[in-house]
Amino acid sequence: MELTNDILVSIKKNIAHALHSDFYKKHFAGINVDDIKTADDFFKLPFTEKNDLREAYPLGICAVDTDKIVRIHSSSGTTGTPVIIPYTQKDVDDWAIQFARCYEMAGISKSDRIQITVGYGLWTAGIGFQLGAEKLGAMAVPLGPGNTDKQIKMMEDLETTVLGATSSYALLLAEEIAKRGVKDKIHLKKLVTGSERWGEKMRNRIATELGVELYDIYGLTEIYGPGIGINCPLQYGMHMWTDYLYYEIINPTTGEQVKPGEIGELVITTLQKEGAPLIRFRTRDLTREVLGDCPCGSAFPRIDQILGRSDDMVKVKGVMFFPARVDEMLAGIDGVSSEYQIMIDHLDGKDIITLFFETAETDAQARKNLEEHVGHGFKEKIGIAATIKAVGMGDLPRSEKKTPRVFDNRY
Ligand code: ZN
Numbered sequence: 001m002e003l004t005n006d007i008l009v010s011i012k013k014n015i016a017h018a019l020h021s022d023f024y025k026k027h028f029a030g031i032n033v034d035d036i037k038t039a040d041d042f043f044k045l046p047f048t049e050k051n052d053l054r055e056a057y058p059l060g061i062c063a064v065d066t067d068k069i070v071r072i073h074s075s076s077g078t079t080g081t082p083v084i085i086p087y088t089q090k091d092v093d094d095w096a097i098q099f100a101r102c103y104e105m106a107g108i109s110k111s112d113r114i115q116i117t118v119g120y121g122l123w124t125a126g127i128g129f130q131l132g133a134e135k136l137g138a139m140a141v142p143l144g145p146g147n148t149d150k151q152i153k154m155m156e157d158l159e160t161t162v163l164g165a166t167s168s169y170a171l172l173l174a175e176e177i178a179k180r181g182v183k184d185k186i187h188l189k190k191l192v193t194g195s196e197r198w199g200e201k202m203r204n205r206i207a208t209e210l211g212v213e214l215y216d217i218y219g220l221t222e223i224y225g226p227g228i229g230i231n232c233p234l235q236y237g238m239h240m241w242t243d244y245l246y247y248e249i250i251n252p253t254t255g256e257q258v259k260p261g262e263i264g265e266l267v268i269t270t271l272q273k274e275g276a277p278l279i280r281f282r283t284r285d286l287t288r289e290v291l292g293d294c295p296c297g298s299a300f301p302r303i304d305q306i307l308g309r310s311d312d313m314v315k316v317k318g319v320m321f322f323p324a325r326v327d328e329m330l331a332g333i334d335g336v337s338s339e340y341q342i343m344i345d346h347l348d349g350k351d352i353i354t355l356f357f358e359t360a361e362t363d364a365q366a367r368k369n370l371e372e373h374v375g376h377g378f379k380e381k382i383g384i385a386a387t388i389k390a391v392g393m394g395d396l397p398r399s400e401k402k403t404p405r406v407f408d409n410r411y
Helices: 005-018 022-027 039-043 050-055 089-105 125-136 148-157 167-180 200-210 323-331 364-382
Strands: 069-074 084-088 113-116 139-142 162-165 190-194 213-220 225-231 238-240 245-250 264-270 281-287 314-316 319-321 340-347 350-359 387-392 406-408
Touching (some): 005 245, 089 125, 089 213, 089 225, 113 125, 125 225, 167 200, 200 213, 213 238, 350 364
Parallel strands (some): 162 190, 190 213
Antiparallel strands (some): 225 238, 245 264, 314 319
């Protein structure tokens, strides 16, 4: 987004504050805030990477006296040292305001009942959904993840109107509700789901089977948590709360700003954070700026749904591709469901790529035709050949968290 003089003033204030932390004292050694006079000066500052934050473990990122910290959260590192993000009371309050604003953008009000099926604890998901619900004055039903029997019972008995869930768990619930034939006892109107890359087909299936409108909420533990942006009912991208943050879209390889509207990696600078201010934090999420004004009338600028992770780029037979392209390709083919998996293997000195997709089609010849059709699509869209295998509905594993799509068995 454009870096106006007003924003630059706000950013500089935040940099001066960040320099109270041990981490930024070291990371920005030799940098004088007064020397940052233009947007270009700002774009020359080093990025902050997740690995940098890991090295600041446990509280090196903290920019206030630790007595002012009221809570910590931690990002779900799969390996090694976690990242710890400290929050002051103002940070917690600001997060609640942003999350409540997300609910309002989605047309959710205090008369709604919000069932929260995402995790609680060090992770920011569950508590963020709850903070926002309470701020809004809605009824939070904080079940946390799993226990599908209880989820469905509560949904029926409490007449839950809003579901907060990952897209994979929402799909699992939708399938379970259909299987039990209890859809007429379900009062859901809206699904708010953490923005992750998921195809149109899966969205449509969940929307139809649960009878809900879908809202993608954006966020990450390093920057408050979920709730820093959401799509509006018109569904042209997600509005970002730019009174709390400034974002850039960069080329993940060169680190330079992409042209307006081009796909790149989202980089965020916080504007109001006290506990853990971050400057030019690389999210690894791929998206693009949605240009122009939104017909909904909101003045908050928009980014596209998350299109993938910059670490998810797969290189096979010398070709780089984003799994999101496969979602797009499958979405265009009738008879193919939303669920798929890509296996990459190395056999006899060659990379082999296999794409499994689910289909309701049971006739052997029809399945073969579909495989051929998908094979052509893959070659055309991705630029390499793949082995295509159709499987039945529900044959591929579902997950309560994000469903992995690509399994790289080469290394
Ligand atoms: Zn809008």
